[in-house]
Amino acid sequence: MDLELSEEQQALRDGVRRVLEEQCPPALPRAVHERAETGLALWQQLVALGWPGVAIDEAHGGLGLGAVELCLVAEEIGRAVAPGPFLATATQLAPLLQATGDAPLAHALLRRIAAGTVTGSLALAEADRWEVARVACRARREGEGFTLAGEKTAVFDGASAEEIAVVARGDEGVGVFVVPGSAVKATPRTLLDPTLALADLTLDDVAVPAERVLIAPGLAAERAVERALEVASVALALATVGACRRIFELTLEYAKLRRQYERPIGSFQALKHRLADMYLSVERATALGYFAAATLAEDDPRRAEAAALAKAEAGDCQRLLVAEGLQLHGGIGFTWEHDLHLWLKRAKVGDALLGSAAEQRARLARRLGLVAA
């Protein structure tokens, strides 16, 4: 088992980091926080580099790389607190389209995502629970097509995405239906971190013609959604770890520079031990994130548990890094003016979405046979 990035993967990661350092300095997420920017200009830059299609087959105009590369881009997105449609479009909608086999609708949409001519999202959660079993939104057959009725919550880019894959329940189980963003009523949520945009959706008898049914209700649809959720979870886990790693770097730097009692505060053992624990936390979350990404790339049977574990670890990591990062920065980190809060908030958001650490551990407990499934 080799969990180190290949040379090509490292080159990709370094390249993405360079571009984001240039195109997405902290001033950009800050401007989004202060409602002066949206992040769409950044998206156009990413489109020009082909990143939305990083894991989409070359046959569909993508770069033809895999889940590992997708997650590496996500990690850098988190590190830069980059706003914009990447996570929703490339790590949520695209993997679901890829999990559907050879449907013409999936082909057409993947092609447009790779070309950067469409943004999208996945509407799964209801009452903020990302679980297929809890989907109550109805899909009623109407001739060849369906009519959707119900509520979806916490949809990434829910108010701006152009194409939304809605998971809804028919008589044979859940199915997946692609509806234009304009067909649903979106209520944007005001987040503490506005660099990720969430919205609640109301589907008020939205008609879906047959050619827009991505996967008809049944077991295959359920499996496809689960698999896509695994990809989305690992990508978000690594995005969260990326933000945490930056918190760690900033805190370490500060501990070396800030002097009190005529010496750097980082020379005090109480701080050293806490920085060592922060480092350990970031490294283990990274290693489990990469392991999970590798299980996705190789379609290893452990992928579901690896994804849950990566997301749980990212959650624990942010818990420590946010607390210690803020505490060790002292007063300066408590101000709006200092950039630290950009990463702190992004890290918090990354845990609570797609299932928190506690939810992931509950899932793992079932898989390990510790509680009834």
Place this chain on the structure above:
Amino acid sequence: MKLSFEAGVEAFRREFVEWLAANRPTEAERAAEPARSSAHVPDWARRWARRLFDAGWLVPGWPPELGGRNVGPVEQLVYLEEMSRARVPRTTNPQGLGIIAPSIIDYGSEEQVRDYALPILRGEKAGCLGMSEPGAGSDLAALATRAELRGDRFVVNGQKVWTSGANYADFCFLFCRTDPAAPKHRGISVLLVEMDRPGLRVKPLPEIVGRHHPDLNEVFFTDVEVPASQLVGKLDNGWAMASGSLAHERGMVWLEGVLGLQASTGRLIADAPRWLARMSETERAGHVDRIVRSWADAQAARCLGYRGFARLVRGGTAPEQALMKLMSSEARQRVALTGAELQGARGLDASAQEGYFTEWTPLEQYFVTFGGTISAGTSEIQRNIIAEKVLGLPRG
């Protein structure tokens, strides 16, 4: 990034697994004479060491004359994985095989290799490592045991403590001060001291559990005469060996921690359902969460270790390696405590039998795991090392 090994490595694994199945010591012979210390080599262990040595399965990365077959680090890793999976102890004198023999091979004379290193490898002799002293624990370089060169012999005076296996060992790989005037890291040398020398006294130090089979000892030296030919390497150059010897198989030491952690977590998960079944739902939830966290610790240690290993194999540096001892020793403590608390009052029962390789109850195991967080650099020292050496924080 790859989850599997290459076909050649898997073929190597199969070859070893087959050999192991045919040659491993039987449970019966092991039960008949359990090893009582980290330097006790029962007959079955002696025969086992000899079989491993002769077949080139003792240290596969070494040449055949040293009990190996010249394979690379990836094969060595696979070998250790399989040995652990089979639950066969590779040796009953781990410090001999892991530290003393390799140090002698690297630094010692031909005669020392013939008389000490090879006999350790073949299970004919066992060694102990004389390092810590009452006044030199974490700060090992402060050691004060004095070896004075008088003509053709050294005269040794002083005291060692926490010396594992000294009560069974044939000889001691002894760190001592040969130049008291030099700065503390210089002026240290290593001597090979036969344990039956006059003036050498061993006093076992019964441990927190299993007091009838102590492995730790105090070792007292009163005018112990040691021939000058027993000096390993150069005079006053022992510190290089202290850091050097501790680094032997350092590329692999992490794996023992990880495999041990995985094994104890696996046992916990297998054993947990019958205890959980007795509990109320709320009570169960807390236990289940701790068990899942322990499982996560084991997975994390494994992934972190393998990631660092992959970097080393590629010739890079792996700062993660500095994290491994801290991480796996503390995780083992948590898993043992979780297991003990899961059993409630039943977890208070003592083991019916005890020996050096006893399967302790979780509560006993919990106490034993403090050996891991205290010895070979306490967790606090590990955090200092990480902070200063890896993160570059200034010394206080």
